[in-house]
Amino acid sequence: MSPFLRVPLALFTCLLLLSSCYTYRVATHAQPGTEFQSRTAHSFFWGLVQNPKEIATPVCDSLNTNGVALVQVKSNFGYSLITVLTLGIWSPMRIEWKCSKPCQVTGHL
Numbered sequence: 001m002s003p004f005l006r007v008p009l010a011l012f013t014c015l016l017l018l019s020s021c022y023t024y025r026v027a028t029h030a031q032p033g034t035e036f037q038s039r040t041a042h043s044f045f046w047g048l049v050q051n052p053k054e055i056a057t058p059v060c061d062s063l064n065t066n067g068v069a070l071v072q073v074k075s076n077f078g079y080s081l082i083t084v085l086t087l088g089i090w091s092p093m094r095i096e097w098k099c100s101k102p103c104q105v106t107g108h109l
Contacts (some may be wrong), residue, residue, distance in 0.1 A: 021076035030100030032069040034059060038096040046088050060099035069100040 037059055042051045074094040083091040
């Protein structure tokens with residue numbers, strides 16, 4: 001193998017082996033009441049267009065909870081590669097959340 005191919009191949013191999021995902025996490029004081037639910041969101045044209053605009057939480061709504069206990073926004077090597085190769089025109093990310101536990105009824109009836 002020629003030296004001109006070894007260096008780029010070695011750099012690409014290191015890039016793949018050393019790459020990882022990153023996570024942003026928003027936590028509340030509420031106790032989690034469900035397992036993680038997730039959805040992939042897409043941002044186009046440097047954030048000007050978002051799909052979906054809002055992420056609904058039907059499981060949380062069916063539990064009659066007043067919010068979520070944890071929200072995570074994740075990206076991985078593949079998502080980052082897509083963002084770089086499209087120069088930011090398309091940027092996918094994974095959104096995960098846990099619903100909070102329903103409030104306990106207190107007091108006398």
